[in-house]
């Protein structure tokens with residue numbers, strides 16, 4: 005890989021041990037993936053924030069770093085709402101370790117806004133054609149596919165390295181040739197809301213790390229595209245997809261010859277299937293989702309809810325108290341910009357948590373079964389929290405006693 009004189013000197017350690025380490029990470033990745041050079045990035049989104057996922061080793065690694073990031077950089081969700089962690093049921097020891105992680109990132113100049121939807125809080129972070137170093141899989145998918153920016157699936161350390169150096173290695177989704185669709189999906193029924201998460205569960209499993217292109221019978225909204233991409237990043241490793249006539253690069257692409265047809269029946273099956281985990285509550289088989297269990301937590305906001313999704317939740321919660329504990333996860337910025345919606349939601353007894361989510365928080369682990377409107381949470385909660393999950397449309401998730 006070609007390095008400039010300045011990059012060589014950083015690699016030699018002339019700018020200190022932290023930048024040397026960061027440059028080593030970037031150049032090693034570049035060499036492995038055949039990059040020709042480093043390219044400037046507009047922003048970084050850094051995963052590896054929850055103490056649940058990085059533990060003491062991660063905390064120690066970040067705490068030892070010195071210096072300041074040189075591009076706008078923000079964090080992925082942490083393991084708790086940084087203010088309301090006790091309401092979530094997080095213990096004091098975890099909270100203290102989590103606060104230390106946030107503080108370590110703050111010392112490096114990272115904006116301690118913990119969200120997987122950075123595109124809702126600052127449009128400057130990513131625009132069409134920008135090169136980025138983002139590391140949360142749904143955010144990567146949204147940036148590449150819906151915004152038309154360019155990022156690889158960075159790990160936490162490589163995103164942080166890019167933030168410190170201001171560059172990333174030029175390979176993968178930064179290059180036009182890797183943005184060409186590899187597999188087509190035709191869907192001949194109308195989809196709405198959580199249908200897109202269910203479609204993502206099916207398509208991601210088929211596409212693996214390929215680039216899907218969709219031909220749809222309905223036009224998805226941006227939040228539906230967010231749900232589709234997030235689910236494909238969880239059931240497969242999809243970082244970029246195109247939707248004919250909808251996403252910004254779709255007009256430059258040919259629909260692939262290899263095409264899979266998806267029918268309504270397959271989408272419905274995702275809602276009807278269980279998640280395949282043993283039921284913690286000891287329920288047997290029997291109901292329509294094959295496990296007989298009753299969800300004891302409704303968890304929405306994976307990826308973090310937008311203002312329009314909060315609005316929908318507020319409308320559905322009007323005039324009734326949900327039977328189950330309800331968490332709605334969003335970013336601090338979206339919450340603070342919508343105090344009226346948050347008040348309407350919380351008046352019903354539901355909780356709006358920020359900085360965190362149901363997957364990366366240890367607080368989810370005490371539940372038996374999570375009901376969610378997200379294809380990604382449906383896939384991840386069983387595997388990462390050891391808790392069963394069901395997927396349903398938002399109106400079913402938030403239904404009151406009368407509506408069941």
Ligand code: F3S
Pocket residue numbers: 080081120140142234305306307308333360361362363364380381384
């Ligand atoms: Fe975001 Fe957590 Fe889902 S990080 S995409 S809400 S698993």
